[in-house]
Amino acid sequence: MSEHQWPYRLLAPGPVPVPPPVLQAMSAKVLHHRTPEFEKILREVWVGLKFVFATQQSVQIIAGTGSAAMEAAVCNLLSPGDQVLAVVSGKFGERWAEQCERYSIKVHRLDVPWGDPVKLEDLEAALKSHRAVKAVFSQVCETSTATVHPIQKMSQVIAKNSQALFCVDAITAVGCMPLPMDDWGLDCVVAGSQKAFMIPTGLSFIAFSERAWKVQAQSRLPKYYLDIGAERAANAKGETHFSTPTPLVVGLNLVLKQMQSRGLNLVIERCQALAKATREAGAELGLQTYSSSPSSSVTALKTPTGTNSAQLRDWLEKERNITIMGGQDSLKGKIIRVGHMGYILNDDMTALVRALGEGLKSEGVQKAVAVLEKHLNSVEPLFT
C-alpha cells in the first residue's frame, strides 16, 4: 500500500468502508465451509437476511457480485420465448435488459429519462400494451443516477394490470430505505454485500416470493452455478451448494446481528441523514442535486458548467485520498456520486465537503460544514 499524507476515505456508492470489528472478525481465521462451526454461522446469517429483506421466504447467497444475482433472476424465472418489461433509467437498467437479451428473452423497454422516477401511468400503459410479459424488471435505486423509483406503487400497478412477477434490483436499496419485500408484494429482490451490508464485494443475495418459486421450478433457461433452486435445496440441509467465501459470511453475520440488535431503522435513518446532509452541503458549494427523486443510498451532484466532474473526482483521489465516483456513460464528466452506506463517520463527510470546497474553489465551505453537523449529529453509525 502506498502511503498518503491524508487518511484514506472511501465514500463511493459501494464498496463501502467496513467497520473495524468486522474487518477483524473476517481476518481472525479461515473457516472451512463444511464444518459445524460454519454451519452455525450460516444459519444465523440466513435468519438475519430474512430480517433485513423483511420476508418469510429464504434468502439465497451467491458467491458473486450483484450482477450475478441480477442474472440469476433472469435465468431462474424465465423460459425460452418469454417476454419481459424492463424499466431502463440508467446503466443498471440497461444491464438487466441486456442480460435478458443474452438469454434470447424478448425485452419491452420502458425508457425513463435519466434522473427521473418511473411515472405510474407510463408503467400501466406499457403493461396494457404488452399483456404477455412474464416479469417486470426495475431498479429500486438506479445507482448510476442516484434515483429512486416508487416501488410500492409500481408493485400495486403491476398486480392490478398483469400477472407478471415484479423483480427489483435492490443492490443500493436493501438496508438503505424501507423495502419490505412481503408487504409490498415483491417477487424477486436482489442485493449485494458491499453496500448496506458493509462488508467487501463478493457475495450477492436473492429472494423469491412463493409465486416466484413456483415459476422457478418450471424455468427452462440454462443454469448451474446460478441455479437458485439447487442452492435452496442445499440450504435446507444446512449447507451451501458450492464453496463459500467464509470470511465474508463471518463478517456479514456480525453486521446482521448488529442490525437486528440496534434496529434496521437506525441504519436507514443514518443513510437518510447522510444523503440529506450531502444534498444541502452540496448546494452550499454550488453542486445541485441531479435527480428529481434522490436516493438515501447515494447522491449524485451536478458539477457547475465548466467543471469536469471526472477531473474533480481524480483530484480528490490523488490530492486528498478520498474516493468518490463520477458519472457513467452519458453522465461522464457531469456528476459526482457520493455513497452513504457502510461505516461512514461524520469526520469523513466533513473532510469530503472541505476537499470539494477546495477543489471547486467555493466560498460556501463554512456553511456547508455547518449543514453537515446539523444532520449528522442526529443519527450515529451502526457500529460506534
Next chain:
Amino acid sequence: MSEHQWPYRLLAPGPVPVPPPVLQAMSAKVLHHRTPEFEKILREVWVGLKFVFATQQSVQIIAGTGSAAMEAAVCNLLSPGDQVLAVVSGKFGERWAEQCERYSIKVHRLDVPWGDPVKLEDLEAALKSHRAVKAVFSQVCETSTATVHPIQKMSQVIAKNSQALFCVDAITAVGCMPLPMDDWGLDCVVAGSQKAFMIPTGLSFIAFSERAWKVQAQSRLPKYYLDIGAERAANAKGETHFSTPTPLVVGLNLVLKQMQSRGLNLVIERCQALAKATREAGAELGLQTYSSSPSSSVTALKTPTGTNSAQLRDWLEKERNITIMGGQDSLKGKIIRVGHMGYILNDDMTALVRALGEGLKSEGVQKAVAVLEKHLNSVEPLFT
C-alpha cells in the same frame, strides 16, 4: 468464534490456511475497484497469474468459485448442438458433465474407475468413436479421489486424434504440480483462489489458448456474468467488467509476488513433500493411499475396515479442532482427505498425525512422526 483448547488447524483440500501477512494485507483497508491504486495491483496480479499458469495468454479473474469458472469454460467455448467428451472419474467430473448437459450439450462420457488415472488407449478410442466432439473436459486432479490424470500425454493424444479443445479443471493442480499451459498445449485452464493461491474462497481464474479465443468469439451459448470475452475487453483497459472483491486481489498479489520471487518450484516441492509425508505416515498408522495415481495437492487415505471415516473426521474436528475432509458420494465413510496447499506448517502435520493415531488407537504414531520429519524438513513453506 468459539474457543477450543487446541489451536485451529485447517488441513482440507481447500479452503486452505492463509499466510498471516496475507491476512493482514487483506484487512488493512477496503480499496475501491475503480481507482488508480487498485488498477496498479490488478496489473501486477495479471502478470503473476500468467507466470503461475506458464502462459503467454491473459488469465481472466471471475468473482465466483471454481464451479463458476468451470461453467465459464462451457458457455464460452460451446454452441448449441455441440458434442463434448467428458472424463468422469469422480464428483467434479460429474459436475462438468452436468454443467454441459444443463446447456443442452451432448456429452459423451469417458467413465474412469474412481481412484484411477485415465488410460490413454481409452481416451484414443473414445475420440475415434466420437469424431464430432468440440472439446474434451477433464480434471487434472480429481479432488474427490485425490487422483491425477496424465494431462501432458492426454493432450498429445487429443491433438493427434482430433480437433477438439482440451479443457482442464486445474483447481487443485495449478501451483501444486507442473502444468505449463502453453508447453502442454492446453486450451482452457481453470483454477480457484482457495487452493495453491492460498487466499480465501471467492475468486476463480480461467485462461484460454489462442485457438480457444477464436472459438470463444463464435460461441453462441448464453452468458453475461461469465462472458470471458467481455472480461478480457475490460482488462485491456486496465479494468474489471464487474465489481471486484478487492481484498482477495490484494492478498493474491502478495502471494503471486512471493511465488515469483521464491520460484514456483518451491511451492510445488512443498506440496509434493507434504503429500509424500502424508502417504508414508498414513501407512504407519494403517491408512493406505486410496488412489493409484496420487496427487501432490490432496491425499486420500482409506480408513481400515470397521472404521467409518466420517466419524474419524468428526472426532478430529470436535476433539482436536482439526479440519480435514471425508469422502464424497460413493466414498462417504471410506476415505479421509488431507490437503497440502496453502500455509501448512510442519507442526500442523505432526498434530494431525498424532490426532489420527489417537483417533485410530494406532501404535504407529512414533514411526509416523519420524517419517513426517524426514520429508517436511527438506522444503520450507512459501511464507516463513
